[in-house]
Amino acid sequence: MLLRLPASVSEARECLAEGAVPIGGATLVWATWQRDGFPALAMSLRDVPEANVLERTAVGGAVVLQRIDDRVPEALRLAAARVGTGAVRRSATVGGNLVGSTLRCLLPAALVLDARATVLEPDGVRETDLAEVVAKRPVLLSLRWREPVTSAFFKLAGAAGAEPPLVIASAVHAEDGGRRLRVAVRDGYDVLDGSTMCTGDTEETLQALRATALGDLSPAAWDIVHAHVAASPI
Incomplete structure (x- = not known):
């Protein structure tokens, strides 16, 4: 396998056009490649500046999870800090977690930040939403996202080999002179999200939130969401 290390977006586009397979941090693909065979050509974005941005309103796809700190909102920082072991976080990347993983531990946090994705294709760079990132x-x-007023993250303890533990991310955004609450939940392998304007009454806000897609959560999962939102500053 030949690994290419492009140093610019244009070089990365050329690699894609040549059929290079994105490698990310290789934490997810290495075992599969050992079993099924390695691609002839792979590519890492670790030297591309646009893929390594780390600031209050942006994070690059090549940023390893261990680097994510308090420069980003709390929900995303805590989501990254709870992925796997320290060894995994030192090599796993944002792009690998969101695009290459079925767990997508960072997806709830990205959803509540109302993040938009910049994606790289052989014919150029474009912006899209997270739904397309997950699907395609x-x-x-x-x-990239707008800085929220506040955000929070919660993850149940999980057991090795068991179903993925419940994850809840929430964020409050300034909107139309008020505040909008966004909540996203990973329940098993499914991720549901919803939003509502904050009314000033927590129970009223929760009732409105339950009228969104989050209403499909199991009663047990909803009880945890209820407790999380009730304890958060909204």
Whole structure:
């Protein structure tokens, strides 16, 4: 396998046009390649500046999870800090987690930040939403969002080999002179999200939130969401 390390977006586009397979941090693909065979050509974005941005309103697809700190909102920082082991976080990337993983541990946090994705294709760079990122699995160059008023993250303890633990991310955004609450939940392998304007009454806000797609959560999962939102500053 030949690994290409492009140093610019244009070089990365050329690699894609040549059929290079994105490698991310290789934490997810290495075992599969050992079993099924390695591709002839692979590519890492670790030297592309646009894929390594890390700031209050953006994170690059090549950023390893261990680097994510308090420069980003709390929900995303805590989501990254709870992925796997320290060894995994030192090599796993944002792009690999969102695009290459079925767990997508960072997806709830990205959803509540109302993030937009910049993706790389052989014919150029474009912006898209997270739904397309999940469905089509393009090469993720970066995520960008508006800074929230506040955000939070919760993850149940999980057991090795068991179903993925419940994850809840929430964020409050300034909108139209008020505040909008966004909540996303990973329940098993499914991710549901919803939003509502904050009314000033927590129970009223929760009732409105339950009228969104989050109403499809199991009673047990909804009880945890209820407790999370009730304890958050909204």
